[in-house]
Amino acid sequence: MSLVKGTGGFLDIAANLIPDGTYTIAVWYKTANAAGFESFFYYANTASNTVRIDNWGGKIRHRVDQAFGSGAEEDAGSVANTWQCVIGSMSVSDGVPRLVTDSAAVDAGGGTGAFQTPASPALRIFGRLDGGNQPANGGKFGMAAIYPAKVDATDEAHIVGGGNPDLLPSETSPIALWIDVAGLAVDGSDNVTSWTDQVGGLVLTPSGTVTADTDFAPVTYPTDTPTISNVDGDNAVNQGQLVNINVTDFTESITSGDIGGVAFPSIPDNDPADDVIQVRMPVTLAAGTYDVTISGATETDTISGVTYAITHQYTAPYAPVDSNSLFAGQSLTEDSYFRIVTPPANGTIDAATAEADSLWGNDVDDIYTPDEGFTGDDTVTLEILYADGTTAQWTATITVEEQIDTDPDAFTVDPLTNQALDQWVEFDPILVSGIDPGEQIAVVVSGTYVQYAVDSGSGYGGFSATSTNVQAGDLVKPRIRTIDDFSSEATGSISIGSESSSLSATTRAAVLPVLDTPVPNLNLGEEDVVSLDLDDYFSGASSYSLSGIPAGSGLSFTGSVLSGETNKNDVEASPYNLTATAFSADGSIQDVFEVTVVDDIAPTISIGAINTMDTTPTASGSAGDSDSLTLDLDGVDVTHTSSYNITPSGGSWSQQFPELAIGTYNMTLTGVDTAGNETVETATLQIVEPSTSPSSKLLRQLLRGSLRSSLKLS
Incomplete structure (x- = not known):
């Protein structure tokens, strides 16, 4: 819209720039007293079609389309030095504004009246004060506003605009007008620079009522929601x-x-x-x-x-396309789609695969299959839909030459099982069939150590992994080298033309000995005789080994038999484990058993009988492997002790008794080895009275003298 500032305070709005619709017109005014306020009105074309605010009969009055002094004026309810508002509705049709007939004009005081429809095309907003008294009397017109009535009711947009009528908001905002009456500017201290400065708090509701708020909060106005009534008529x-x-x-x-x-x-x-x-x-x-x-x-x-x-269900290719594709020579852009207008008459296009795998730009042979026996030209008509909505059609010609069958019959190579280790093994031959006579197709093998040989009628040639061509009637024999391990699969594949099969050869399972019964643990004593045959526990073994026999053992292993007699070395090593290993040509298995040898042999000890006149005799004998000896003496007179603990030395022992009385004594010797084995031996000790005859006495003296001499000489 545009605003033209006329003479005498008029502000004219060019009618043809007002969009058709329904609008609300609002005028704000403020006066210090009735004497300084004359009138303010807006009208369409003639002064008779007006909404007036004036000083009539000493009161500020609001009149709607009534002649002056008719008595139909209504009290405007003016309050001194307070901004007040008059509003009314206006319709615009074909760019011509008209006051709405019979609609209400509501002011702050509650007065109402009817509008009439004007007959001319111009809308004029006019304000006039008593020019000579204007500044002194303080009468002011602040704002007049025109804004759309039909906007979104949820949008609390604020009416904006300055005091200069040449500074208007955009077309989508309310139009705020500052009224400059007859060139007399309101003094700067009262210049309204924005709605929130002076006109805040005037809330315009959809029904047209106005609420005044002396706190001048920001202005909101009624809005309606625009709607889309339909899309292309039928959505x-x-x-x-x-x-x-x-x-x-x-x-x-x-x-x-x-x-x-x-x-x-x-x-x-x-x-x-x-x-x-x-x-x-x-x-x-x-x-x-x-x-x-x-x-x-x-x-x-x-x-x-x-x-x-969707009218064009397929995605057009956008990239260099094959020269033999359906899109060769066509203008292609991104985000384009196409449809098949006329499908080929003598073949089929695999559209599902072409779309899923993006094959539309490939050679037509990838997506077109001619009917059986057809040769010549086939056509297909396509229409492309570009991103801008434009379309283009063309017909592609597919030339089908005489069809040659080079697709062989399918074949399957059966897997081989229970094969020898690390050997070349051959599969059953494959007969090449299903292709036209004289046509050649390639043989290709894959995998480690995979080869094939071909018999074209004169026997098989050498095996090779290099690709070569074969014809109908040829025999192709594949082979593969097995793995050097038991129960292991060697794999590969062979392709003849468009058909292929996997290759598989699995080696035999290992044949190992079987442990029928676990070898039992042996619980033995010293000097026990042992004979244990591993054949009683294993089957399928060709040989055995036995490890873990301690050094110096009385046991030995030969063939499949553990034999011998346990000894002290076995006792000292006990318990110990023996590992039995059973071997076959394919491997071995093991079993472990425990040998426990205990010392269960009592020590060999001795004590000799004594017959002596010596009253402090010495007893002695052998101790064997006793760890401890106890000698008990029982007789007519034991004045010191009856039991002696003797420490063996070098396999023997001795014990001198203290002074004993003449008589007969019983000696008991008990020997115990480290294993707790015990031996008891007994003997008699007899001390006799020396003889009283001279010869006896002389003999004893001579013997004693001789003994002393011998001791001195020695």
């Missing part, structure tokens, strides 16, 4: 289609839109007066039902249930 659109969207309710230009979240390729230039905009549907959506959203700078609406149909 059904096609891929890439140019459709009409009804936007009659929008009061601003459409700036964006989408369907299902996918933006329209472009939004055409439009203005708030347009009832319909044309947009191009995107081409990338899947078929379905979607929401369509249209938006302006502040207004937006969504319509649901718009069905989107």
